[in-house]
Amino acid sequence: MNLTEIRKIEHLNICLNQEVQAGDTLFDDVHLVHQSLPETDLEEISTSCEFLGRKLELPLMIAAITGGCEEARQINEALAGVAERKGLAFGVGSQRAMIEKPELTPTFSVRSVAPSTVLLGNIGITALKQVSPDRVAQAVEAIGADGLCVHINPGQEIFQNEGDDDFAGCADALAGLCTAVGFPVIGKEVGNGISRQAAELLKKAGVAAIDVGGLGGTSWTLIDSIRSGKDSSRFRQWGIPTAASILEARSAELPVIATGGLRNGLHMAKAISLGADLCGIALPFLRILSKDGVQGVENYVDALEQDFRHALFLTGCKNVAELRKVSVILGPRLKEWVIQRKLDR
Ligand SMILES: Cc1cc2nc3c(=O)[nH]c(=O)nc-3n(C[C@H](O)[C@H](O)[C@H](O)COP(=O)(O)O)c2cc1C
Structure with a gap:
């Protein structure tokens, strides 16, 4: 087993057995306005959306979790199967392990259980300085993915013993990749x-x-400091709360995925009302799968769908596009963020 594989197993074990969440999303500072006359039938509301030109039944992705060991293969297969049956998008964990050791490819391959799922590959941004766009593209093609997530994690790398904290040249490497690949x-x-x-x-x-x-949500500064023994206590609250980050990112006028601490369908509705196009959830899927199996995960997706549908109904929206246009009331902390950062709402 190489270092990357050992790290993958340690990450899974820490996420399953320890407190790994930190900070505040500020979703409590997002208030949707209740509409007593929704003029719509709850059952006729559409929760579907488009992502990368494909239809999803719910604006939700099972965000990147794992790959690179036998336990990871089972997790990917189980969760990707749920994504296929429920019409969600699915992301595999960092494919660095399979680039280093191609025999690990099957631990990322989910097409046999998820033939029509919107599937995303994954690689870290610092790896782009060492691995050519061609090799990255081969890894994406090897699992039949529709696109690639490049994770950007300076906060994690500085608390990892083996972390790569040289981020100089990363933006250029990313630009090189984006130009070279067709996905x-x-x-x-x-x-x-x-x-x-x-x-x-x-x-x-x-x-x-x-x-x-x-x-x-899940804190990688915390997780990797548990592994390394480095003291990350002063950085537990470091970062941009998810609700604020949606407002920050949407100024670039690109599709926005809201991930980080979303735990229920109301969080999803709030994220979409702030301008997100899609929501992502990781940790709860891993924990529910481990505790209650595939049926537990399917029940969780059903509960997310139901809460999300109820939120659409109670805001008078017939579909996801309408939810993106509702006016929201911001509580004091998020409002202050918007004012001081001169963001549009
Ligand atoms: C066990 C575990 C492993 C993860 N591995 C990766 C990874 O390899 N690549 C990546 O981009 N994100 C990875 N993530 C991050 C998630 O995709 C997500 O961005 C993050 O956990 C925040 O979402 P959450 O609060 O719903 O967990 C991982 C998350 C978990 C829980």
């Missing part, structure tokens, strides 16, 4: 959020969408 590339934070400035740099590099990976 959409998504710039993806993993828990510290994307600022307006970062969103503009990502747009300039040529990404097709931005996953904000905001503060308030």
Whole structure:
């Protein structure tokens, strides 16, 4: 087993057994306005949307979790199967392990259980300085993915013993990749959020969408400090809360994926009302799968769908596009963020 494979197993074990969430999404500071006369039938509301030109039944992606070991293969297969049956998008974890060791490819391959799912590959941005666009494209093609998430994780790398904290030249490497490949590339934070400035740099590099990976959910500074023993206590609240990051990122006028601490269908509705096009959830899927199996995961997706549908109904919206246009009331912390950062709402 090489270092990357060992790291994957340690990440899974820490996420399953320890407290790994930190910070506040600020979704409590987003208020949707109740409409007593929705003039629509709850059952006729459409929760479907389009992402990368394809239809999803719910604006939801099972965000990148794993790959690179036997346990990961089972997790990917189980969760991708749920994504296929429920019409969600699905992301595999970092494919670095399979680029280093091609025999690990099957631990990322989910097409046999998810033939029509919108499937995204994954690689870290610092790896783009060492791995050519051709090799990255081969990894994406090897699993039949429709696009690639490039994770951007400076907060994680500095607390990892083996972390790569040289981010100089990363934006150029990303731009080189975006120009060279024929599939959409998504710039993806993993828990510290994307600022307006970062969103503009990502747009300039040529990404097709931005996953904000905001503060308030799984904390990679925390997880990797548990592994390394480095003290990350002063950085637990570091980052841009997910709700604020949606508003920051949407200024770049690219599709926005809201990930980081979304836990229920009301969080999803709030994210969409702030301007997100798609929502992403990771940690709950991993934990529910481990505790309650595939049926538990399907029940969770049904509960997300039901809450989301209820939120559409109670805001008088017939579909997701209408929800993106409703007016929202911001609580004091999020409002202050918008004012001081001079963001549009
Ligand atoms: C066990 C685990 C492993 C993850 N591995 C990756 C990864 O390899 N690449 C990546 O881009 N994100 C990875 N993530 C981050 C998630 O995709 C997501 O951005 C983050 O966990 C925030 O969402 P959450 O609060 O719903 O968990 C991982 C998350 C978990 C829980």
